[in-house]
Amino acid sequence: MVGEENVLVDAAARxxxxxxxxxxxxxxxxxxxxxxxVPDAVVLPADPDEVQAVLDVCVRHDVGVVPFGGGTSVVGGxxxxxxxxxxxxxxxxxxxxxxxxxxxxxxxxVLQAGVRGxxxxxLLGEHGLTLGHVPQSFERAxxxxxxxxxxxxxxxxxxxxxxxxxTGVRLATPRGPWKLGVAPASAAGPxxxxxxxxxxxxxxxxxEVALRVRPxxxxxxxEGYALPGWTAGAEAVRxxxxxxxxxxxxxxxxxxxxxxxxxxxxxxKTAALRRYLAARGVRRPCFLIVGWEGTAHDVALxxxxxxxxxxxxxxxxxxxxxxxxxxxxxxxxxxQRDVLLDMGVCVETLETxxxxxxxxxxxxxxxAALTAALGRAIVMCHISHAYExxxxxxxxxxxxxxEADPVGxxxxxxxxASEAIAGLGTISHHHAVGVDHAPYLGAEIGSLGxxxxxxxxxxxxxxxxxxxGKLV
Amino acid sequence: MVGEENVLVDAAARxxxxxxxxxxxxxxxxxxxxxxxVPDAVVLPADPDEVQAVLDVCVRHDVGVVPFGGGTSVVGGxxxxxxxxxxxxxxxxxxxxxxxxxxxxxxxxVLQAGVRGxxxxxLLGEHGLTLGHVPQSFERAxxxxxxxxxxxxxxxxxxxxxxxxxTGVRLATPRGPWKLGVAPASAAGPxxxxxxxxxxxxxxxxxEVALRVRPxxxxxxxEGYALPGWTAGAEAVRxxxxxxxxxxxxxxxxxxxxxxxxxxxxxxKTAALRRYLAARGVRRPCFLIVGWEGTAHDVALxxxxxxxxxxxxxxxxxxxxxxxxxxxxxxxxxxQRDVLLDMGVCVETLETxxxxxxxxxxxxxxxAALTAALGRAIVMCHISHAYExxxxxxxxxxxxxxEADPVGxxxxxxxxASEAIAGLGTISHHHAVGVDHAPYLGAEIGSLGxxxxxxxxxxxxxxxxxxxGKLV
Numbered sequence: 001m002v003g004e005e006n007v008l009v010d011a012a013a014r015x016x017x018x019x020x021x022x023x024x025x026x027x028x029x030x031x032x033x034x035x036x037x038v039p040d041a042v043v044l045p046a047d048p049d050e051v052q053a054v055l056d057v058c059v060r061h062d063v064g065v066v067p068f069g070g071g072t073s074v075v076g077g078x079x080x081x082x083x084x085x086x087x088x089x090x091x092x093x094x095x096x097x098x099x100x101x102x103x104x105x106x107x108x109x110v111l112q113a114g115v116r117g118x119x120x121x122x123l124l125g126e127h128g129l130t131l132g133h134v135p136q137s138f139e140r141a142x143x144x145x146x147x148x149x150x151x152x153x154x155x156x157x158x159x160x161x162x163x164x165x166x167t168g169v170r171l172a173t174p175r176g177p178w179k180l181g182v183a184p185a186s187a188a189g190p191x192x193x194x195x196x197x198x199x200x201x202x203x204x205x206x207x208e209v210a211l212r213v214r215p216x217x218x219x220x221x222x223e224g225y226a227l228p229g230w231t232a233g234a235e236a237v238r239x240x241x242x243x244x245x246x247x248x249x250x251x252x253x254x255x256x257x258x259x260x261x262x263x264x265x266x267x268x269k270t271a272a273l274r275r276y277l278a279a280r281g282v283r284r285p286c287f288l289i290v291g292w293e294g295t296a297h298d299v300a301l302x303x304x305x306x307x308x309x310x311x312x313x314x315x316x317x318x319x320x321x322x323x324x325x326x327x328x329x330x331x332x333x334x335x336q337r338d339v340l341l342d343m344g345v346c347v348e349t350l351e352t353x354x355x356x357x358x359x360x361x362x363x364x365x366x367x368a369a370l371t372a373a374l375g376r377a378i379v380m381c382h383i384s385h386a387y388e389x390x391x392x393x394x395x396x397x398x399x400x401x402x403e404a405d406p407v408g409x410x411x412x413x414x415x416x417a418s419e420a421i422a423g424l425g426t427i428s429h430h431h432a433v434g435v436d437h438a439p440y441l442g443a444e445i446g447s448l449g450x451x452x453x454x455x456x457x458x459x460x461x462x463x464x465x466x467x468x469g470k471l472v
Numbered sequence: 473m474v475g476e477e478n479v480l481v482d483a484a485a486r487x488x489x490x491x492x493x494x495x496x497x498x499x500x501x502x503x504x505x506x507x508x509x510v511p512d513a514v515v516l517p518a519d520p521d522e523v524q525a526v527l528d529v530c531v532r533h534d535v536g537v538v539p540f541g542g543g544t545s546v547v548g549g550x551x552x553x554x555x556x557x558x559x560x561x562x563x564x565x566x567x568x569x570x571x572x573x574x575x576x577x578x579x580x581x582v583l584q585a586g587v588r589g590x591x592x593x594x595l596l597g598e599h600g601l602t603l604g605h606v607p608q609s610f611e612r613a614x615x616x617x618x619x620x621x622x623x624x625x626x627x628x629x630x631x632x633x634x635x636x637x638x639t640g641v642r643l644a645t646p647r648g649p650w651k652l653g654v655a656p657a658s659a660a661g662p663x664x665x666x667x668x669x670x671x672x673x674x675x676x677x678x679x680e681v682a683l684r685v686r687p688x689x690x691x692x693x694x695e696g697y698a699l700p701g702w703t704a705g706a707e708a709v710r711x712x713x714x715x716x717x718x719x720x721x722x723x724x725x726x727x728x729x730x731x732x733x734x735x736x737x738x739x740x741k742t743a744a745l746r747r748y749l750a751a752r753g754v755r756r757p758c759f760l761i762v763g764w765e766g767t768a769h770d771v772a773l774x775x776x777x778x779x780x781x782x783x784x785x786x787x788x789x790x791x792x793x794x795x796x797x798x799x800x801x802x803x804x805x806x807x808q809r810d811v812l813l814d815m816g817v818c819v820e821t822l823e824t825x826x827x828x829x830x831x832x833x834x835x836x837x838x839x840a841a842l843t844a845a846l847g848r849a850i851v852m853c854h855i856s857h858a859y860e861x862x863x864x865x866x867x868x869x870x871x872x873x874x875e876a877d878p879v880g881x882x883x884x885x886x887x888x889a890s891e892a893i894a895g896l897g898t899i900s901h902h903h904a905v906g907v908d909h910a911p912y913l914g915a916e917i918g919s920l921g922x923x924x925x926x927x928x929x930x931x932x933x934x935x936x937x938x939x940x941g942k943l944v
Contacts, residue, residue: 184860186899188899188905191635194666199662212860429659430659431659437660
């Protein structure tokens with residue numbers, strides 16, 4: 001029904017849809033004998049109706065279905081697990097690549113699930129619009145994946161998290177099509193859009209998403225500040241968040257991450273910058289990237305308010321170069337990992353979020369857990385998303401790889417960090433649950449929460465073909 | 473277990489918890505023979521543990537439980553339906569009246585479910601904080617009720633809808649306690665807080681809610697504008713919403729509602745005002761109330777931006793008197809209905825929300841449906857809540873009561889309006905589902921959506937004791 005050329009059974013095609021991009025995925029792919037599960041076939045439907053038709057066949061033949069978008073999951077979200085099914089397919093949604101409709105008056109665009117970040121911006125750009133969703137996975141990840149995982153972009157302070165942009169969602173399920181979202185807000189029972197968003201392919205295959213869009217910005221202004229230490233930096237970001245003065249991008253590095261930036265960033269005259277900051281009382285700087293996007297009028301107005309508060313908080317302006325160099329390298333992180341892996345480095349990231357009163361303790365505890373598990377390690381941290389009530393914490397870890405047991409080395413560190421997170425924050429702010437975080441979900445949403453998700457899944461997927469072994 | 477004095481079985485206590493405040497409820501209460509269901513007992517637990525203990529007993533004895541807060545439902549949400557249960561109690565949460573904790577750094581306060589609007593503001597005011605949630609039911613309704621029904625306050629443009637304020641929720645369920653919310657945002661699966669919020673007592677009894685709070689405002693500034701007609705008015709509100717320039721309160725009346733304001737508002741010098749507006753080209757005015765709250769600095773800054781855009785949209789300033797008179801009468805609407813009922817008037821409200829491109833058609837269709845059903849009637853409409861992608865529409869209907877069949881008269885009008893809404897907007901923007909909107913829920917969230925809600929309910933309430941006959 002999708003055409004023979006859209007059912008791939010060759011090894012290369014199947015291997016390409018077998019893993020995501022976590023450090024463990026990269027290790028597995030480099031191993032001489034790849035010992036990870038691989039889908040039995042890759043199926044590429046053309047549109048939502050074909051997705052539904054494929055699901056119907058999979059129900060009849062009891063075949064597991066792993067929805068596949070950009071393949072950028074770092075939590076095992078696209079692992080080709082088959083659960084109790086004899087066979088499993090990767091349902092690659094890349095052919096669902098259309099901008100379905102634009103309602104300029106309501107500022108809503110409907111995009112198909114397989115549209116990648118750059119294509120979404122190009123399609124919307126033709127209408128003078130932008131989505132403004134720029135996570136680090138932007139270049140490869142898809143609209144359906146953003147929705148399925150509750151993604152958050154680097155400009156989430158301005159454009160919102162992905163779930164804030166979702167006004168409607170269309171799914172194919174084993175029980176038939178399901179469409180949600182008729183108004184910007186509703187009191188017609190629980191918001192089931194927020195059940196579909198984050199369901200990670202377990203409650204249906206997201207085929208289309210209706211999204212709040214905005215006019216493409218006329219002006220983009222990015223710049224850097226330095227704060228005197230982590231506590232002062234976090235306080236400054238909290239002040240901005242609680243006074244509705246956040247820039248669209250607001251990203252605070254801790255001292256360790258700032259030192260790495262200073263060491264690696266060729267665009268900065270490091271020695272002169274250190275002297276300049278020290279003369280202004282900033283001896284252990286924490287870099288803060290702030291970026292505004294919009295009309296010239298709005299950017300000027302909002303920038304004035306943000307910088308007024310930043311200066312009152314003791315921030316010293318570093319200038320445009322720092323902001324622009326961050327902006328141009330913003331998607332490069334994942335690509336650099338392969339180089340580091342070649343050099344024998346264990347490199348991975350993990351993230352969480354907490355209420356403000358827990359942020360410092362959470363950062364200390366996760367750092368301590370990682371250092372205790374790994375021994376000598378560089379642990380960097382930044383706040384990438386700030387809210388009135390709290391913030392996210394994003395950790396980057398580098399250490400010498402234990403060549404005897406590289407997988408076990410990271411699994412132990414990750415488990416230690418996850419244990420430190422439980423009780424103080426969420427197991428994931430924007431990476432989702434997948435396989436890796438599933439053991440910690442019950443502690444966060446309660447065993448009743450897990451049972452509610454399972455019950456919801458049973459209602460739409462009674463035979464359990466959808467993404468076996470993920471989320472719950 | 474709650475003490476004998478907290479189990480009421482007298483007729484007055486049971487009658488007082490038998491209905492909400494819809495027009496049909498008022499009619500039923502005035503009828504000589506009250507033919508509506510009444511709970512068998514009223515139970516008043518003191519705290520979340522007692523709520524859980526009462527539920528456990530009700531599970532053992534298969535007793536239906538209707539959670540009761542302020543009793544202000546206008547959709548039958550507190551009707552003492554027993555479904556298949558032999559007996560049903562009203563679980564009155566009014567004794568859960570404590571401010572449990574304040575986290576000033578994170579701007580989060582935990583309030584018990586029975587705290588009413590004014591008490592919440594008084595308790596938070598002692599800490600220099602405000603919730604800012606002021607629906608028309610403010611004076612009687614409770615924190616638990618706001619959460620259970622996805623309430624939206626009159627200042628929702630500034631403070632957000634109630635679900636935007638909820639950072640955590642604690643429920644008692646037939647399967648035991650359930651607690652949700654560990655971070656401001658999360659990608660740990662679907663947001664189950666958004667399943668609990670709006671669950672209308674069917675997924676558990678909300679006993680505590682953690683809420684984002686803000687500093688009590690130093691300044692409140694309310695004023696009125698006149699727009700030249702509905703289309704110009706709606707365009708102006710859309711412009712504000714899409715440029716993040718909404719005042720905290722933004723409320724646009726249509727021409728009919730404005731005419732009633734002009735006729736009834738003693739504070740306005742009507743003839744002079746009409747001449748003043750006509751001289752500025754506004755012959756059929758639509759009043760717009762705008763109100764800002766916050767620090768003097770923020771109010772000045774934001775007011776400048778709102779008024780700049782309003783003037784560019786052709787708005788003529790009417791002044792402070794209009795804004796202040798609205799503010800002082802903002803909770804009076806429900807009380808005036810009894811006077812009108814005495815005069816033989818049929819008076820009721822209904823509300824919806826839609827994306828901007830549907831707003832005009834939706835308003836026209838609902839007005840036409842109501843007029844066709846009722847014959848001669850005054851139908852007024854206002855936008856009370858505006859979003860980037862759409863707005864709410866709130867209708868007030870007055871007509872001569874059909875004394876032969878007053879209930880049928882309104883039921884037919886309501887059904888006609890609800891049919892007009894289906895497909896263009898949501899069956900409720902902030903009144904919830906209850907009994908009255910349940911027949912229309914399937915059209916909005918799909919039969920799969922209804923099944924998902926039923927499955928979630930079965931997981932936490934396998935014997936179906938919670939609020940029988942409501943929502944689904």
